[in-house]
Amino acid sequence: MGEAGIAGRLEADPDIRLTAYVFSRVYGDLPQGAWRAPGTLTLLGGPEAALTVALPWGAVVAAAPCADGSELYSLNHHEGPLAPSPGMRPPPWALPCVRALESVPAGAGLRVAVNRLLPDQMGLLSGAETFSAVSLALRDLRGLEPSGADPCSLHGPARALLLRAGSAAEPVPFDLEAAGLRLLLVELGPGGTGPASSEARAGDTVAVAERLRGGDCTALGAMLTQAHRPGNEAADLALEVALGVGALGGRRIGRCVLTLAPVPRIRDIRTAVTTRLEGLTVRPPRFLTAVPSDGAHRVA
Structure with a gap:
């Protein structure tokens, strides 16, 4: 990956480079990958049927394996590293990450930096995009397949x-x-x-x-x-x-x-x-x- 890792790839999207750079600053090591999941916009919907599309803005996460449990950091709230534990009440931004990590076996945790690409005040990001990105990181770095279908992965252009x-x-x-x-x-x-x-x-x-x-x-x-x-x-x-x-x-x-x-x-x-x-x-x-x-x- 090189000394600068993902953050040093000039051809990479700025949001990806920034997330990887902050990961390195927070954890003192290079991330082993980065994942992007779109925000899911419900055009029309109700409890029985919904029509959704993927927005270009969702969540980017940079991650690396961690043997001593998982740690989370939010670029948007400048909060963390946060180590999820049983019975804790994580802040709202961390809830989707905790859900994705809750079934991870001992010794198979992740260090994660989370960058949500739209402000919370807009009310457009549900947390599904963060859950999806962290789940993909678990799949690629730990071989743990997400449970159930992930609509964020099924979306696409056009x-x-x-x-x-x-x-x-x-x-x-x-x-x-x-x-x-x-x-x-x-x-x-x-x-x-x-x-x-x-x-x-x-x-x-x-x-x-x-x-x-x-x-x-x-x-x-x-x-x-x-x-x-x-x-x-x-x-x-x-x-x-x-x-x-x-x-x-x-x-x-x-x-x-x-x-x-x-x-x-x-x-x-x-x-x-x-x-x-x-x-x-x-x-x-x-x-x-x-x-x-x-x-x-x-x-x-």
Whole structure:
């Protein structure tokens, strides 16, 4: 790996290099690998059926074997190393790691540095991405296979997943690049809106998935708007403005408004939403543009 290890690979993604560098500073040794898992965004969903995609931003972990139990460090909270033990109450950021490590036999632990790529305040990361990345590290470094199917590993570019209760995940074509569309997330900032769970009926979610299988990505737009849960002034106004400027649909999720937008309209949507929200939010909104991303995998 070389003296600098993963952190010294100039061709590597900056988030991967940073995570590996912090691992070395915290633990005084080089990580033996790095793994990335996407954030899973539920476009439409309820208890019976959900349509999800992988976001480019999730979690990166750097890890190495540790014979004396496991240790965890968070880049986001500058907290650790934390050694999980029976009966302890780990901080929220560590819970997914502890769940992934709880069945590890004695002498098969890991040292882990965790880097979540979106702020907790956005309400978009559930912890599934961290659990997935740590589980992959256990598989590759300790030969311990994850228990059960991992949706973060099943995601991929140009597709969504249809998750139905009691059934295996079903890949669904969702090629936004080819359709000239993007998922545009409007992050409203502190106090913008609390986490919200906007549900769609299972039949509607499955119907949209069938439209996507037929190549009609625009079908998602109207159903997003139908699933929107109103009640926050900033979020409702942001969606109203986005729809008026050309977005095909949208709803709020976490502290964000998710919209489906044609690429040529994105700049106008950003400008119009920023202008209309001036004075209504603590700071100007921030925007993230995405298409479905890779599933969980080893990156170094």
